[in-house]
Amino acid sequence: MSLSQDIKHKTIELGFDLFGVAEASPIDAEQAEIFTEWLKSGFAGQMAYMHRNLQKRLDPAVLLENAQSVIVVGLNYTPPKQKSKPPYSAAPAGKIAGYAQYEDYHSFIKERLYKLLDFIKSLAGPSVKARVCVDSVPIAERAMAVRAGLGFIGKNHMLINPELGCRIFLGEIVTDLKLPSTGGPINADCSGCRKCLDACPTGALRSDGQFDAGVCVNYLTIEYKGHIPPELAGKIGDRLFGCEECVDVCPYQKNTPACGNRQFKFYRDRARIDLQEILSLDAETFEAKFADSPIKRVGLEGLKRNARICLANITHSA
Numbered sequence: 243m244s245l246s247q248d249i250k251h252k253t254i255e256l257g258f259d260l261f262g263v264a265e266a267s268p269i270d271a272e273q274a275e276i277f278t279e280w281l282k283s284g285f286a287g288q289m290a291y292m293h294r295n296l297q298k299r300l301d302p303a304v305l306l307e308n309a310q311s312v313i314v315v316g317l318n319y320t321p322p323k324q325k326s327k328p329p330y331s332a333a334p335a336g337k338i339a340g341y342a343q344y345e346d347y348h349s350f351i352k353e354r355l356y357k358l359l360d361f362i363k364s365l366a367g368p369s370v371k372a373r374v375c376v377d378s379v380p381i382a383e384r385a386m387a388v389r390a391g392l393g394f395i396g397k398n399h400m401l402i403n404p405e406l407g408c409r410i411f412l413g414e415i416v417t418d419l420k421l422p423s424t425g426g427p428i429n430a431d432c433s434g435c436r437k438c439l440d441a442c443p444t445g446a447l448r449s450d451g452q453f454d455a456g457v458c459v460n461y462l463t464i465e466y467k468g469h470i471p472p473e474l475a476g477k478i479g480d481r482l483f484g485c486e487e488c489v490d491v492c493p494y495q496k497n498t499p500a501c502g503n504r505q506f507k508f509y510r511d512r513a514r515i516d517l518q519e520i521l522s523l524d525a526e527t528f529e530a531k532f533a534d535s536p537i538k539r540v541g542l543e544g545l546k547r548n549a550r551i552c553l554a555n556i557t558h559s560a
């Protein structure tokens with residue numbers, strides 16, 4: 243087997259669903275323009291970190307000196323089908339986005355990418371230079387995934403794999419090791435569909451194709467600090483943490499297999515959470531309950547803010 247095939251084999255053995263390699267050159271000019279326009283238009287909202295390290299985000303060789311290749315992996319996070327209906331409860335509850343019903347994907351993926359890197363070094367030598375990336379590192383993950391042939395960018399702005407759909411977490415190893423690129427044309431697109439645009443509760447998926455993160459429910463309920471203006475709070479509905487409407491309605495998501503990685507912990511009881519229970523949590527219980535969950539990112543006060551918004555919206559619509 244070639245080095246590349248060995249790495250692919252190990253990637254799958256570590257529990258990832260997708261593997262690809264992209265050349266570590268600057269992202270395509272068209273995508274760089276989409277990104278800089280997005281920043282200029284103010285669509286990053288309060289996410290100041292998106293304005294930092296722009297050159298690194300546009301070019302992996304700035305992120306890692308002499309970078310040659312970007313290994314891109316994907317982890318399918320389609321939640322398992324509920325075996326039975328959850329017991330009926332009259333208590334008002336808030337929805338949790340599917341990805342947050344799992345343990346925190348950042349640490350899960352990072353741990354496995356470091357194992358993959360150890361494996362690569364055991365084959366190619368300890369002097370291999372590399373940078374492991376998951377989400378928070380300034381690299382254009384979707385652009386790299388497209389280049390590696392993992393899928394296409396849908397109108398919902400997700401990287402869509404024709405077989406696995408949109409619920410795919412991405413991770414990368416940027417390295418100075420030269421590996422053959424895997425990209426190629428993807429025979430799938432969004433033509434004739436606009437279900438995600440129609441389903442978006444806030445208009446974050448704009449009809450001009452831009453993404454206004456500042457009104458996306460994920461941003462509002464997770465990233466946004468402070469008081470959410472009433473006109474936006476009203477559109478959050480009963481979404482306590484995150485939103486996935488634009489993913490749920492996507493036809494590419496219809497027959498996708500559930501996440502097959504048994505080590506990626508899934509909490510069946512987290513699809514909906516009792517809102518009064520959230521309001522009565524103290525700091526210690528919050529930390530203990532959500533220690534390994536993406537939910538901890540919003541903090542206790544942020545989660546309580548969201549719970550109050552959901553309660554007001556539920557009461558208003560009753």
Ligand code: B12
Binds near residue numbers: 269383401458486
């Ligand atoms: C900031 C951020 C957010 C922000 C803004 C989202 C956004 N759409 O920009 C908020 C908080 C709202 C958010 C929400 C979510 N996020 Co987020 N987020 C990021 C982060 C850190 C940066 C994204 C970014 O650069 N945005 C700016 C825009 C301009 O860039 P972009 O969307 O990546 O687009 C690039 C290319 O796709 C291309 N492009 C864009 N549009 C088009 C159109 C066409 C036709 C073409 C050809 C190319 C193209 O150009 C851009 C520049 O390269 C990335 C991690 C990373 N380091 O990349 C994760 C990431 C994009 N998020 C992810 C996820 C899972 C989510 C959520 C689904 C969370 C959830 N609820 O489960 C939602 C989905 C919302 C959505 N529909 O996009 C995954 C996406 C995986 C995937 N399959 O696409 C990433 C890659 C994290 C990861 N490691 O898995 N996120």
Ligand code: SF4
Binds near residue numbers: 444460487
């Ligand atoms: S996650 Fe929700 S609010 Fe954000 S773009 Fe998708 S449908 Fe719209």
Ligand code: SF4
Binds near residue numbers: 396488493
């Ligand atoms: S819902 Fe339709 S338009 Fe939106 S991403 Fe999926 S296929 Fe494309």
